[in-house]
Amino acid sequence: MRVVVQRVLSAEVSSAAHGSANIGNGMMILLGIEHDDSVGDIDWLLGKLIRLRIFDDEAGIMNLSVMDIAGSMLVVSQFTLHASTRKGNRPSYIKAANPDKAIPLYEAFVERLKSESGLKVECGWFGANMQISLINDGPVTIIIDTKNRE
16 A cells, blocks of 8 residues: 655545545545555554654644644545556556455545544545645655555
8 A cells, every 4th residue: 555645734625426525634645555455554554644743743843643633634545656657658557456456445444544543534435536625734745655664
């Protein structure tokens, strides 16, 4: 699993077919799922995300987690995070999981994020054409990959 996490003051995802979802202060999480990802990847990634210290403390130092600030999270599936541009100019998405594998993992990720954090968690719609707007705070943008656990 690969995520791009942005510290945001606000974020909204909308779709003509599904409506919209939005959050205030917190994290915008773009989630890409690979064909060999598993529940073990969810376990590790959830722990990392809810403890990631990217919010400022009273001294202005990034020392607080989304849990510490009682923030919110917006999760949007994004298979293009696994694009390969090795050959030619048209990206290949061969590493991205097929929907039959990705949808259950995406849904499990969102449900566990809700239950383990106890925070407001909104999400986009798997496979839908969506528009995202956000105010990135900092800017702070972090990439985390469960295949490269730094």
